[in-house]
Amino acid sequence: TQLLEQSPQFLSIQEGENLTVYCNSSSVFSSLQWYRQEPGEGPVLLVTVVTGGEVKKLKRLTFQFGDARKDSSLHITAAQTGDTGLYLCAGPTGTASKLTFGTGTRLQVTL
Amino acid sequence: NAGVTQTPKFRVLKTGQSMTLLCAQDMNHEYMYWYRQDPGMGLRLIHYSVGEGTTAKGEVPDGYNVSRLKKQNFLLGLESAAPSQTSVYFCASRPTGVHGYTFGSGTRLTVV
Numbered sequence: 001t002q003l004l005e006q007s008p009q010f011l012s013i014q015e016g017e018n019l020t021v022y023c024n025s026s027s028v029f030s031s032l033q034w035y036r037q038e039p040g041e042g043p044v045l046l047v048t049v050v051t052g053g054e055v056k057k058l059k060r061l062t063f064q065f066g067d068a069r070k071d072s073s074l075h076i077t078a079a080q081t082g083d084t085g086l087y088l089c090a091g092p093t094g095t096a097s098k099l100t101f102g103t104g105t106r107l108q109v110t111l
Numbered sequence: 112n113a114g115v116t117q118t119p120k121f122r123v124l125k126t127g128q129s130m131t132l133l134c135a136q137d138m139n140h141e142y143m144y145w146y147r148q149d150p151g152m153g154l155r156l157i158h159y160s161v162g163e164g165t166t167a168k169g170e171v172p173d174g175y176n177v178s179r180l181k182k183q184n185f186l187l188g189l190e191s192a193a194p195s196q197t198s199v200y201f202c203a204s205r206p207t208g209v210h211g212y213t214f215g216s217g218t219r220l221t222v223v
Binding site: 030031033035042043044088090097098099103104 | 203212213
């Protein structure tokens with residue numbers, strides 16, 4: 001079983017601060033995805049990274065896929081209260097590209 | 112709006128009762144999945160389907176059954192509910208290729 005470990009589990013910061021969330025595995029993934037989940041809702045896809053070393057930017061969010069495709073990071077610049085939520089990384093395993101999810105990082109951004 | 116619709120949104124069952132959770136998608140996606148989400152456990156795959164008429168077991172299939180008679184619908188059944196099945200259930204779908212999942216908004220199930 002390919003496991004994805006996320007750190008930190010919880011993060012509470014003030015608006016305007018920067019933060020980085022990590023997603024690590026001992027296994028190689030063909031791609032990794034990041035989702036954000038708000039209370040009472042299902043996860044929503046933010047980005048898919050496919051190539052080792054790839055960097056993708058989504059406004060204030062920067063996603064990086066490790067060179068060896070075993071890890072990924074999400075960096076948020078100047079966090080806003082709207083960034084509050086549960087951030088999940090996920091990678092395909094086995095046939096049918098079943099996604100294995102990390103346990104998530106719960107981010108709280110306060111004024 | 113296009114997407115994944117789950118019904119019901121909330122349900123309380125007594126131990127031993129049965130129920131069916133319905134997932135419907137209108138995006139013509141081939142793949143559909145049922146996950147459960149529990150505190151500290153993340154999202155765990157229950158069953159999935161790679162196309163109409165097919166189903167397969169995921170990581171935690173015991174106590175659940177599924178059916179996909181029509182491409183757009185994926186049903187999750189609990190034949191005899193147990194308190195350990197108290198959870199939030201999410202359905203997801205995706206097209207073929209490297210694509211992310213589209214999730215429904217979940218069903219919160221409590222078994223007492």
